[in-house]
Amino acid sequence: MVKFFYKYTRLREDFFRDFMLRATPFKALNDPFEGIFNEKQFKDANNSLNAYFTKQGNIVDKLEDYELDGIMGTLQSDFDDVGVLSFTEDYTNPLMWAHYADQYKGIVLEFDSEKPLFQDSIKFLGNRKSRFGKPYLGHIYEFPEKVMYRREMPSFDRPEQLQPNSDGEYHWIKFLYSLFFTKSNDWIYEKELRSIVQLRDADRIICTKDNHLIDVLSKCPEIRTEDLADGKIQITYPNEYEMHENMGDESIKAEIYMHTSSFNSSSIHLFRINPKAISGIYCGCKCNYKKVQMLVKRNKQLAHLEKSIYKMEVDSHQYQLNRKPINI
Structure with missing residues (x-):
């Protein structure tokens, strides 16, 4: 688990009042491969699960094609009803500043992973405060997890890939997890972590x-x-x-x-974000950092950020960005 993770965003005044971030549906993400799986992946996964449960001594019924189609539809609907909050491990990436932070006019929010990400986190998962509780069906990953990058799409032709961690675990969890958290190598520069939430929440x-x-x-x-x-x-x-x-x-x-x-x-x-989880703000090199200072100063919930605001500056010798502290 990383200690800090980051969110590139435009400079929005309303965020400094309400502390809300968008959860984007899979079908609205900018990668057309997100939120889909093919028939071979599904059938391989189904066969692997059947092989695992048969080995455990369970009787596995052979399903008709229409029943398999129904399961496929149910799994696809799992993607339609969840959204992604995207974060990253790196606040210095020039491409990310250009693509996701209004061409350096925006900001990067730093979050402390030891603090609850969402407001109203009144439940517990182990010793961590949680908003949504245990994700029994594998639809929710409240605490951001790293995305895996590869050239091949996930394959599910080996039973051990999908073996449940316990007898009571929903047996499609690892199938969904692989699809939720796998992207093409072409996106590796993003170093993405993502939180998965149900849109209905x-x-x-x-x-x-x-x-x-x-x-x-x-x-x-x-x-x-x-x-x-x-x-x-x-x-x-x-x-x-x-x-x-x-x-x-x-x-x-x-x-x-x-x-x-x-x-x-x-x-x-x-979704409401816990302001106490925000541990720093990085202003782009073209950002109006004085406006950021003013917005932080206006909100008492951000008083802990007094010495944690930075401005990104272009290095004079290398193609890199450096942070410079800004005092309120």
């Missing part, structure tokens, strides 16, 4: 406004709404909302998510 959704959505929202006045431009609406849940409502499939939050995901394909899902 979002603290804020920005989507198209419609009458049905308004009717659902009227059932819970605690949920704040704000009309935006171009017919959009912003939906914000109270802190620890899950503690106040039954969060089953019939919950208001589940109904809102189903509607905004099914009928609002461009919906944006935002």
